[in-house]
Amino acid sequence: SLQDKLDKALHNISGRGKITEINVAETVKEIRRALVDADVNYKVAKDLTKRVQDKALGQNVLTSLTPGQLMTKIVHDELVDLMGGSQEGINLSGKPTVILIAGLQGSGKTTFSGKLANYLQTKRNKKPLLVACDVYRPAAIDQLKVLGGQIKVPVYTEEGSTNPSTIAENAINFAKANNHDVVIVDTAGRLAIDEQMMNEIKSVHYFIKPQETLFVVDSMTGQDAVNTAKAFNDALNFDGVVLTKLDGDTRGGAALTIRSVVEKPIKFISTGEKMEALDLFYPERMADRILGMGDVVSLVERAQEQFDEEEAKKLHKKIAKNEFGFDDFLKQINQIKKMGNMKDLMGMIPGVGKAIKDVEISDDAFKHIEAIIYSMTPEERRKPSIINTQRKNRIAKGAGRKIEDVNQLMKQFDQMGKMMKMMQGPQGKQMMQMMSK
Ligand code: GDP
Structure with missing residues (x-):
């Protein structure tokens, strides 16, 4: 690499x-x-x-x-x-703001459209509308509907319509009538650049005059990504690039070249299939990542996004009173899972990225732990101290694991409890201060 x-x-x-x-x-x-x-x-x-x-x-x-x-x-x-120096945001000045999403089929357009809607809704306080403009693949429309359902953003579709420009125009009128302030138009793509697709998207672009046209490209396609970017830029003069699939074993080359070839900024990077796996593109962080310094800033940001102050206060109290139990442990695991793909997260830690690049880390890493906890009675979860050998045997059997696995989990749980107590003391405060600098 x-x-x-x-x-x-x-x-x-x-x-x-x-x-x-x-x-x-x-x-x-x-x-x-x-x-x-x-x-x-x-x-x-x-x-x-x-x-x-x-x-x-x-x-x-x-x-x-x-x-x-x-x-x-x-x-x-x-x-x-x-890579352009600084982070460049998107222009949300329209009423409504219209964002056109372009790219080849399979580049991750539809997934990104969902992620962008989710980002605008949860982080920018917007009321987005998704528009399905792929008139050739009904499956693409269904896919967008499913994503919209997940993130609770409505999806505008017109069954039977064959004119994407009309669909997009009607969608914008629908948005105006229903107080949507951002309209995200997902368009059809082909497996390779062809004239018909380019003409179609040019026409949609002409009719709806978007504030932002974002070109989505699969970072795993290497040098091809740069050629595709050039073709789309010639046709649309787009405003920014979205690099997808940066979670895989990608060669960072595309990110490095696209900017200088098309002279347009990379605005977002997509790092997984989950709706939360979207980051603004920071050239500094990408350079750090490429040079193996890890991406601590993004890691801390993701952790902070999942951080719920009320929950944290409750947790502090529980730890202080020695009431931290396995249900709380489960909650913690869920928070970690929400932060994204495990391998991704670990890759952001300086020095770790390289070390784990060939290691298979599955998101199921927690499954065994969860199975063991689910096999405990509510009382055992609340008061782990009552778990004796007999109970351990029963728990192991219920979870389909060995008693050693239960022992190991109990030990980890114990250590985690000790560590959390320590974090609440003066030492921990110092550490948190250091991290927030
Ligand atoms: P479209 O044809 O351009 O709309 O592409 P899709 O959004 O359907 O994405 C194609 C495939 O790539 C799907 O299986 C997605 O789940 C997957 N995908 C999209 N973005 C990412 C990403 O950032 N990382 C990974 N690993 N997969 C992605």
Whole structure:
């Protein structure tokens, strides 16, 4: 992966006591190779590494005591620049705001439309309307209806209609009449770029004059993603890019190149199939992630989103009174699950991303734990101290697990209790303060 290769290139230069102009040049060459291998456009990679080299020589990497760190910083800064520098939001000034979603079939358009509606409703206090404009695939309309149902956002459809522009126009009128302030129009896609699709979406774009046109692209399609972006940009002059499927083992190359090829910002990244798995795109964080520094800021943000102050207060009281039981434990597990895919979350921890890239971590990791807890009686859940060997045997049997598994869970539960007590003390406060800085 890009991260591994950059690591290696940077590792070569760090660790060396003295650095010469020659090994700066060597390292830069390796960085360039890593970028190209990760699907970064050759010219983009070449320009970037040229700037890195100039900066490295200009900033006295040669005499620096920590050349590796300095090089990492230079590469990091260049990556950030390449991805546009700062976060760019979406324009919500319309009345209603109309957002057109374009992209190839399978890129994740429909999923993203749902996520965007969910984001606008829960975080931006909007009242969105989803519009299904795929007149070719009834399944796509059903899919949007299902998503809309999940997040409780209405979906406008017109059965039997074959004209997407009319559907979209009617939907906007419906939105005006029903106080929807954002209209998200999900359009049809094809498996490859073709003229009919381009003409159709151009026509929809012309008729509804959206405030925002977002181009959705599957980050796993590598260099193809860049070509598709170019074609859609030529047709629509879109406002921003949405990169999907960044949860998989993707090569970050697309993110690096698209910006410089189409000169449009990446606005969102999609990192999973759950409706919550959507993040604003921050070039800084992406660069950190690529360089393996982890994405602590996003991790903390996700944790905070799930944080419920009332619940937390109740929990504090329970811990203080030694009343923390297995039902509370279950609640905690559910909160963690809501934060998203486990592997994703762990990948955001500095240094961990690389280590777990080949490890299978399933979201079912909690299933056994839950089965054991569900096999306990309510009294046992409230007062774990009454769980003796006999009870353990029964619980294990009920959950289809071994008694060792029950023992292990009891031990984890015990440790978690101790840790939470500690977090409430002065030490914990200090730690939380450090984390919030
Ligand atoms: P559309 O044809 O462009 O509307 O694409 P869909 O929204 O139907 O997505 C195609 C497939 O990709 C579906 O199976 C989605 O569940 C999946 N998908 C969409 N976004 C993501 C993502 O961010 N991560 C992962 N892992 N899968 C995604």
